[in-house]
Amino acid sequence: MAASVAARAPAEPSLRRAVTPWGSFSWGYSDVGADIFVGLGLVLGAAAGASNVAFLFAGLVYVCIGLAYTELAAAYPVAGGGQYFVFRGLGDIFGFIAGWAVLLDFTIDIVLFAWSSIDYLSKLVPILSFTAHPWVHFVVVFVVITGLALLNIIGVRESSAFNELVSGLDIVSETSILFFGFFFAFQPQLLVHTMQLSWPTTFNLMNGVSLAIISFVGLESISQAAQETQRPASVIPRTSISLILTILIFALSYSNLALGMQPWHALPLDAHGHTQPLWRYLGNEENNGSAVAVLASYVPYFGALAALYVPLLGAILLLISSNSGVFGSSRIAYAMSGTQLLPSAFQRVHKKFRTPALSISVFCGVAIVELIFAALPSLSPHVHALYARLFRGEDGITFLGDLYAFGAAASYSFVFIALISLRFNDSQSPRRFKMPFNIPITFRGNRVEFPVVAVIGFIGIASILVFTMITHEIGRIAGPTWLILGTIGYLFYRRRKRLPVFRSQPHDWRKAQINILQSAGELEMMDEYLVNIRRMDERRVAEHIGPL
Amino acid sequence: MKRFVRSEGYARARLVSGALFVLLGAIVIVRTLAVTGPSFGALPACVLGAAMIALGSLRYRDYLAARARR
Structure with missing residues (x-):
């Protein structure tokens, strides 16, 4: 850990551009790479024998999103990510809605990854197990979130060298797991047999797809890295394509291995004393929070070693990701405040530590409320019965996954529309990287390339948003409520400040782009x-x- | 870390891992198609294999670019 104060203040205009191509890759990897550690068990629990199809669908949508972020981050290399692109492409109110959805994701990110980090640690320290000791699990997650908030307030972050080291170790580790798995234990016959025998209902498949998208969230880091990379227009496309492929390969590999791998040693019997397939064992309540570590322990030869270190490596990677939620939420709120989308209080910096203490406290506070809501059913039998009646008995981690998927799908949908809008309205900005498959057309005398892949990606992510709304009882209520309440607050704020409420303020985008x-x-x-x-x-x- | 990722050893390690990804991708596609034929069930595994081959090729291209820079 390295101390950082003023130089790390969010949205500081003079951030040093010192991130190398490897640094840019590892930055993205430590954010997105941790997602599969959470997503695998949830998707296996929901989509059963079609988990690989769920990951394939979400993965192809993710490729489209990744290409869109790559194009936009290389053309507009500023921090802010989706929120900035939508703000610039669609105006103030949509910029606010997209940013507010991203903020929901960041607060969920804090809880979900802290929760999952403790789940992975529980494989080495059984007293932390969520199913056996829910109160201990809850208290430890609470302490972790509070601790991260305090560390961010006093201005301590993990150093980028630590980030790069953990990402490097994790890539070597995950690559080894899939090599040993595919070379020594993968059986295509078993894969096809499992897919045919355990194919889920359409409802469960939609549920699985909506949860699979959480394995691919965190692309904001691409634009974050762009802000701090020297010559981002040439570096970002190279590292992004590599990142997109790496993440896609890990997600598809794990899901195919879970369905088609012969475990190296016998699995425990289920509650009724019957043998169970590997995918069902990974997706049950006991293991769904730490599925990658459990899967790794059943890989031939390498499994014995993997069982010792994968839980620890996963826990560290997830903790870094949780911390990026604390840091990211305060940075986005700071940027939104600077463009008068949020009150100026979110720009206030602590006198002594020179960090956005208020933003950090507010969003970590929201994260703790989400933690309590997610943990309550396991802590009290009465609440469990209530959740069972109202929300089809969704467990805590699934609730967090629901909201994560909702926030991501909502903000990514806007990013695709913003990309199309910017192609039309800002065709003068040079684009060193463009999404493939474009149709050249003339718009108001300008030659414009219409992005077909953006339309395909929008249809894909919008359908995932619809799946989330259909299949998740809590996400259907809590997600839109978050957006509606935020928008009402925005409208009041803009009216009180005598700013345009539904329209945008005048912005000098030319000057901004030159800068x-x-x-x-x-x-x-x-x-x-x-x-x-x-x-x-x-x-x-x-x-x-x-x-x- | 920075010195390591600029070294010849790192470039070679990426070349080897890239070659392994191409090999593994080809194996996954061939084995799956041999069992199932061209069917819907083979699609996720075939896309996985194709992604592995693409990543391997990208790493090979990066290796050539790094060598040209030296």
């Missing part, structure tokens, strides 16, 4: 941008004056 490219060191792109806008202005003047 962005200049500070990124992308001087060639800046020159190209200046030439493009001059040409456009000349054409507009010529059209206005008409032929002599």
